[in-house]
Amino acid sequence: MSLIKKIREKSGYTQFELAKKSGLSLRTIQRLESKNQEPKGYTLTVLSEVFGMEPSALQEKFKNVKQSKASEATSIRLINLSVLSFLGIPFGNIILPFILWRKNRTSKFVDEMGRRIINFQIIFSAVLSILLCISPFIGRYIFSNTSVIFIVLFLAYAVNIIIVCNTAIKLHRNNFNVLNIPLRFI
Template identity: 65%
Template sequence: MKIIKNIREKSGYTQVELAKQTGLSLRTIQRLESSNKEPKGYTLMVLSKKFNMEPSALSAQFKIIESEHESEKTSIQLINLSIISFIGIPFGNIIFPIILWYRNRKSKFVDEIGRRIINFQIIWWIVLSLLLCLSPIISRKFLSNTQIILYVLFACYVFNIVIVCITAIKLKRNDYSFLNVPISFI
């Protein structure tokens, strides 16, 4: 929700009109609307006055949005961390994230990121299953019956844990450009 844009439109102003009437630059109005960041100091005072609001009331709207975003971010972090359950519970990396995603998917943000995380985990299970099925064949044909199935399993588990850690780091940095796989199961 773009707060300044919504208030401006409800008040019946264009960006150009608001800039002229407040003395703020058009660029400032555009930046505030696109970033959805709380205006500070003089800008907050001028906009509050123009919109017939107390500065604290305008600030409060940004605080509400910020707390909602933090709640959504926490939900995504929980979805990501619930993947670790696969270490002790088969398919835990799919079951628990789906439960958490389903409970919080009314948020478009959580829905999109949660889908990406779950889709990646489904692909991971498919690849792991194929590798585990192929490893005895590869072992017999090329490695003179050396049992590699546990090595494959261990390597795939480590890979998935690394992906969870990388995703957690990106979430901490507010970087949501991860796990964009071309295949979508949900």
């Protein structure tokens, strides 16, 4: 929900009433709310008067929202990169992200993205465990003198590293539509 909409609803105004009281067009109010856009100049002054606050106070609220969103994005990136702990800790790809997610999930956004990352890692670990269990039996028939377990393990680790890096690149570009798998464990 946009900041202007929150303040407007807290003040008890509809969009139409706010437009009428402020002298701004209804379209301006709708645009500010839909794009969560910070008002500037005359619009900032008029809205501040209607809401009974100083223009600097309204600007400060927008600044705090921007800082909060940046903090959320950083938390999500950290959860994603913590998956790499599986390289040194068995099931670290679940344990460390889970700890970070629990610590930072007060935000709905961080909660949802953390769940996506952890759910993917649970599925990855389950599939890898199954593959490691069956690979010695299959390996005997296909590759008689080769230890297939190490090949499976190496390939799975490589795939997971690629997925983590790809996700990190998307998150860096503020593309949060990642690892959206319908199967959920948490």
